[in-house]
Amino acid sequence: MPTSMETLLEVKNLKKHFPVSSSIPFKKSNQSVKAVDGVNFNVYSGETLGVVGESGCGKSTMARLINQLIKPTDGVVTFKNKNLVEMDAEMLRSTRKKIQMVFQDPYASLDPRLKVGQLIAEPLVIHKVETKESRRKRVEELLEIVGLNKRFADRYPHEFSGGQRQRINIARALALNPELIICDEPVSALDVSVQAQVINLLKQLQDQFQLTYIFISHDLNVVRYMCDRIAVMYLGKIVEIGTYEEIYSNPQHPYTKALFSAIPKKNPFEQKERIILKGTVPSPLNPPSGCHFHERCPVAMDICKAKAPKAITTENTHQASCHLVH
Amino acid sequence: MSESILNVKNLQVEFKSGSIITRAVNGVSFALNKNENIGIVGESGSGKSVTATSILRLIPSSSAKITGGEIILNGRDLLKLSNREMRKVRGNEISMIFQDPSTSLNPVFTVGNQLIETIRAHKKLTKKEAKQRAIELLELVGIPAPEKRINMYPHEFSGGMRQRVMIAIALACDPKILIADEPTTALDVTVQAQILNLMKDLQEKLDMSIIMITHDLGVVWEMCDQILVMYAGRVVESAKVEDLYHNPLHPYTWGLLESQITESQDSHAPLASIPGSPPDLSYEIKGCPFVDRCPYAQDICHNEAPKLIEPTEGHAVACHFQTETEKLERRENAYINGDTIRS
Numbered sequence: 001m002p003t004s005m006e007t008l009l010e011v012k013n014l015k016k017h018f019p020v021s022s023s024i025p026f027k028k029s030n031q032s033v034k035a036v037d038g039v040n041f042n043v044y045s046g047e048t049l050g051v052v053g054e055s056g057c058g059k060s061t062m063a064r065l066i067n068q069l070i071k072p073t074d075g076v077v078t079f080k081n082k083n084l085v086e087m088d089a090e091m092l093r094s095t096r097k098k099i100q101m102v103f104q105d106p107y108a109s110l111d112p113r114l115k116v117g118q119l120i121a122e123p124l125v126i127h128k129v130e131t132k133e134s135r136r137k138r139v140e141e142l143l144e145i146v147g148l149n150k151r152f153a154d155r156y157p158h159e160f161s162g163g164q165r166q167r168i169n170i171a172r173a174l175a176l177n178p179e180l181i182i183c184d185e186p187v188s189a190l191d192v193s194v195q196a197q198v199i200n201l202l203k204q205l206q207d208q209f210q211l212t213y214i215f216i217s218h219d220l221n222v223v224r225y226m227c228d229r230i231a232v233m234y235l236g237k238i239v240e241i242g243t244y245e246e247i248y249s250n251p252q253h254p255y256t257k258a259l260f261s262a263i264p265k266k267n268p269f270e271q272k273e274r275i276i277l278k279g280t281v282p283s284p285l286n287p288p289s290g291c292h293f294h295e296r297c298p299v300a301m302d303i304c305k306a307k308a309p310k311a312i313t314t315e316n317t318h319q320a321s322c323h324l325v326h
Numbered sequence: 327m328s329e330s331i332l333n334v335k336n337l338q339v340e341f342k343s344g345s346i347i348t349r350a351v352n353g354v355s356f357a358l359n360k361n362e363n364i365g366i367v368g369e370s371g372s373g374k375s376v377t378a379t380s381i382l383r384l385i386p387s388s389s390a391k392i393t394g395g396e397i398i399l400n401g402r403d404l405l406k407l408s409n410r411e412m413r414k415v416r417g418n419e420i421s422m423i424f425q426d427p428s429t430s431l432n433p434v435f436t437v438g439n440q441l442i443e444t445i446r447a448h449k450k451l452t453k454k455e456a457k458q459r460a461i462e463l464l465e466l467v468g469i470p471a472p473e474k475r476i477n478m479y480p481h482e483f484s485g486g487m488r489q490r491v492m493i494a495i496a497l498a499c500d501p502k503i504l505i506a507d508e509p510t511t512a513l514d515v516t517v518q519a520q521i522l523n524l525m526k527d528l529q530e531k532l533d534m535s536i537i538m539i540t541h542d543l544g545v546v547w548e549m550c551d552q553i554l555v556m557y558a559g560r561v562v563e564s565a566k567v568e569d570l571y572h573n574p575l576h577p578y579t580w581g582l583l584e585s586q587i588t589e590s591q592d593s594h595a596p597l598a599s600i601p602g603s604p605p606d607l608s609y610e611i612k613g614c615p616f617v618d619r620c621p622y623a624q625d626i627c628h629n630e631a632p633k634l635i636e637p638t639e640g641h642a643v644a645c646h647f648q649t650e651t652e653k654l655e656r657r658e659n660a661y662i663n664g665d666t667i668r669s
């Protein structure tokens with residue numbers, strides 16, 4: 001946990017509704033996919049905030065909104081006390097240097113025609129940082145930081161394994177001395193032992209450069225190891241947020257309870273009581289009324305169908321949105 | 327002793343590209359028992375998928391070749407069957423859920439079409455009967471409103487639902503053996519739990535054995551009776567899951583167990599991992615394939631390949647050092663945080 005609770009990023013009522021093309025020609029559709037639907041949270045300097053939730057619940061969309069890779073339908077993203085949503089292009093460009101992303105697929109995210117050195121230097125070139133010679137030096141320095149040989153600068157990405165490519169991605173993300181790195185499933189595509197190496201690297205870099213992370217993952221054990229706090233998303237909303245201990249030892253939302261009960265066994269002898277959810281994630285095209293979870297919730301009441309629950313603070317930093325929480 | 331229904335003996339598979347030969351599978355043997363599940367784990371590229379696809383003889387014939395071994399199913403060697411006989415085995419006796427879902431569902435046909443096609447290829451049913459059966463199968467794998475969903479295309483399904491459709495297709499003809507290659511890796515834990523539950527249910531109903539390939543040991547603890555650890559195209563350890571968990575014998579297995587992040591992992595200590603990378607399988611490996619990464623390698627490991635031996639019944643390992651004291655001494659200082667090693 002960071003010592004100071006200085007807010008680096010503040011997200012308020014963030015929404016992204018993707019328009020859906022109508023099946024009738026020339027008729028404008030008024031349907032939309034509510035991928036992110038009113039999300040609020042803070043990220044403190046130096047912490048790691050984990051984001052978990054079922055496939056399709058809006059995690060990646062939220063990441064892209066924070067970085068302003070896509071424009072929100074509504075809401076505010078404040079980074080170091082400045083609202084990114086209303087910034088002019090020039091200002092946004094220079095602020096965005098401080099927010100970088102690392103993506104899931106280490107194979108797809110590197111242009112195969114560029115050499116590793118060019119790939120890592122690309123952000124420097126785009127932002128016109130440093131001269132050509134000093135860029136080369138910086139690339140070598142970055143390769144060393146992520147534990148790769150500096151001779152690799154002259155090779156192509158296909159010559160590297162998944163773990164090595166993810167290191168290249170991380171070097172690229174570090175090039176502009178960011179303060180916030182959003183990692184979208186950075187280790188999901190990797191082998192267990194390689195995964196451990198990349199996670200160790202991310203932790204070590206965080207200490208070395210005082211980085212703040214938003215860490216999206218579907219592996220709850222990885223999240224526990226990496227994160228100070230976690231946010232649990234369900235269908236475009238954050239349903240629970242708090243420190244890992246708060247949520248793990250005392251989950252409040254029925255979805256969070258089901259999620260944690262679904263972690264695979266830690267040994268062949270463990271007896272697990274599973275809460276198996278019925279059905280699949282409802283479509284964000286027609287989200288259910290009231291609480292988005294009510295159709296699958298094992299303890300839903302009448303009010304859940306009618307009214308969306310508000311976020312209630314249960315202890316310190318722990319908040320949950322469920323009618324059963326007081 | 328339980329009765330085995332599938333016996334893989336000394337399987338060898340090679341890929342050829344120009345003059346380069348990759349020995350992807352190099353002498354793999356195992357037996358699958360009736361009503362039991364076997365889990366195959368091992369590093370990426372260790373030959374798990376190639377082993378599985380070779381059992382069904384579905385490796386790309388242009389570049390790959392099964393160069394040795396036997397695959398015995400009900401007294402017949404599958405490697406000696408004609409293509410026609412082999413087609414009957416696929417789906418009817420053994421079916422497979424492939425690692426890459428995009429290769430197994432055709433985007434231009436509806437889900438129903440693909441299911442009905444599979445059913446009719448194996449069973450003498452009318453179109454109408456096959457459709458009825460398809461709806462039943464979708465219902466069985468937990469797809470809501472199957473009568474409607476049957477007319478939809480794969481892209482209209484979420485990832486988890488597509489995975490269930492593939493399971494439905496694999497189960498269409500009541501196979502006795504199901505090979506599932508990373509069936510839940512792309513899914514989140516709640517959907518994974520749903521699908522594993524489903525597979526267990528079906529196993530009981532259909533009296534089926536499963537070969538489960540995964541990199542998640544949690545899935546193995548959940549589903550399997552036996553476990554096979556592969557490294558560089560070879561089996562380096564095999565045992566009952568309980569025995570492997572309590573008493574892993576191979577240094578690679580130790581590394582694998584230590585690299586898994588568990589609930590009790592201290593989040594201030596670095597994770598254990600296995601430094602280095604596996605050997606290039608296009609070169610001949612003289613000694614132990616793990617030698618470059620093994621913290622205990624001795625001269626003999628560089629020069630002589632360790633044989634798969636069975637120090638205790640039912641628990642096999644391929645490593646030169648297997649007396650109790652050797653093992654304990656060496657394991658004491660295994661990997662980074664030796665204190666987390668189970669005793």
Ligand SMILES: Nc1ncnc2c1ncn2[C@@H]1O[C@H](COP(=O)(O)OP(=O)(O)OP(=O)(O)O)[C@@H](O)[C@H]1O
Pocket residue numbers: 018033034035053054055056057058059060061062284
């Ligand atoms: N460009 C787009 N146009 C329309 N819908 C979109 C678009 N991008 C995402 N969506 C939809 O928004 C929802 C949220 O998607 P998102 O990729 O954010 O999910 P996710 O939580 O990251 O899932 P996963 O765990 O599978 O990566 C999904 O229903 C998706 O289909």
Ligand SMILES: Nc1ncnc2c1ncn2[C@@H]1O[C@H](COP(=O)(O)OP(=O)(O)OP(=O)(O)O)[C@@H](O)[C@H]1O
Pocket residue numbers: 341348350368369370371372373374375376377386389425607
């Ligand atoms: N089509 C192919 N052409 C050439 N080599 C191949 C081909 N498919 C697999 N190989 C090689 O065979 C070896 C075993 O591959 P396989 O796919 O069985 O690994 P795996 O254990 O399933 O790995 P993963 O965990 O990544 O799925 C690898 O070294 C791989 O490079």
Ligand code: SF4
Pocket residue numbers: 576577578614615616617618620621622623624627632644645646647
């Ligand atoms: S044979 Fe030698 S190199 Fe191979 S695993 Fe055993 S000790 Fe390590």
Ligand SMILES: [Mg+2]
Pocket residue numbers: 059060061184
């Ligand atoms: Mg995503």
Ligand SMILES: [Mg+2]
Pocket residue numbers: 374375376425507
């Ligand atoms: Mg594979």
